[in-house]
Amino acid sequence: MAAKKILLLTGDFAEDYETMVPFQALQMVGHTVHAVCPGKKAGDKVKTAIHDFEGDQTYTEKPGHQFALNASFDEVSAAGYDALVVAGGRAPEYLRLNPKVIELVQAFAKADKPIAAVCHGPQVLAAAGVLEGKKVSAYPACAPEVKLAGGQFADIAVDAAITDGKLVTAPAWPAHPAWLAQFLQVLGTRIEL
Numbered sequence: 337m338a339a340k341k342i343l344l345l346t347g348d349f350a351e352d353y354e355t356m357v358p359f360q361a362l363q364m365v366g367h368t369v370h371a372v373c374p375g376k377k378a379g380d381k382v383k384t385a386i387h388d389f390e391g392d393q394t395y396t397e398k399p400g401h402q403f404a405l406n407a408s409f410d411e412v413s414a415a416g417y418d419a420l421v422v423a424g425g426r427a428p429e430y431l432r433l434n435p436k437v438i439e440l441v442q443a444f445a446k447a448d449k450p451i452a453a454v455c456h457g458p459q460v461l462a463a464a465g466v467l468e469g470k471k472v473s474a475y476p477a478c479a480p481e482v483k484l485a486g487g488q489f490a491d492i493a494v495d496a497a498i499t500d501g502k503l504v505t506a507p508a509w510p511a512h513p514a515w516l517a518q519f520l521q522v523l524g525t526r527i528e529l
Contacts, residue, residue: 340418340523343407344371345437345460351425352384352400353509354454358421359403361516365525370407370417373427374434377408385425387455387508389494394477395508397426409436414443419523424455424475424508432463441466452504452519454511458482461503473498473505 342362346355355371362369373382384400414420420441422428431437437460444451445466453461458474459481461467467487473496474482479489490498490505497506497515502522506515520527 338524339366339368340525341368341416342370342419342421342523343412343414343417343440344369344421344423345373345431345440346371346382346384346403346405346423347373347427347431348382349385349425350382350403350423350427351455351509352386352403353512354423354425354457355382355384355403356401357509357512358423358452358454358516361512362421365520365527367523367525369421370412371403371405372407372409372412373405374409374431374437376405377410378406380405382427387425389508389510395475412440414440414447414449417444417449419450419452419519420444421519422451422453422457422460424453424457426456428456428459432460438464448502450502450504450519450522452515452522454506454515455508458487458505461485462487470503471498471500472503473507473511475507
């Protein structure tokens with residue numbers, strides 16, 4: 337298996353698990369992962385948030401960790417990476433307002449490179465206009481944005497994921513086993529037991 341170079345887009349108040357788990361798991365299997373946030377450089381930190389599902393009408397939010405970025409946003413381009421991961425949480429609602437984020441996502445999509453997004457991550461993909469005709473999962477509150485962007489919202493279990501071509505999406509962090517397994521398959525990653 338050829339190791340891939342993966343860009344992880346995150347930001348302040350991204351979901352803690354949805355930033356840390358893919359960052360660590362993808363490295364664990366031999367890939368290089370660069371975590372970036374607009375306006376920040378390697379060594380800077382983002383504050384994460386922990387989202388839980390505790391029986392309320394929506395998720396609850398608690399303080400997460402200080403996550404250290406290992407690459408500088410201003411120095412990255414889609415051409416330098418094999419795939420993109422977009423973390424969920426609250427960060428996507430402001431990341432999608434950044435023109436360079438939109439250009440970056442569009443460049444990955446135009447080059448037909450694998451893209452994985454979880455929870456609110458598809459908000460960034462919707463804003464970039466790359467969901468047309470795709471089956472997409474996301475946190476259910478993002479369903480209207482997926483539909484308005486021309487995607488078909490996949491209302492799946494919170495621990496499930498869906499792949500459409502090279503796009504892998506899931507509703508929230510309980511789906512990490514399915515989401516990451518499907519993303520690894522799209523990347524061509526082989527794990528032998």
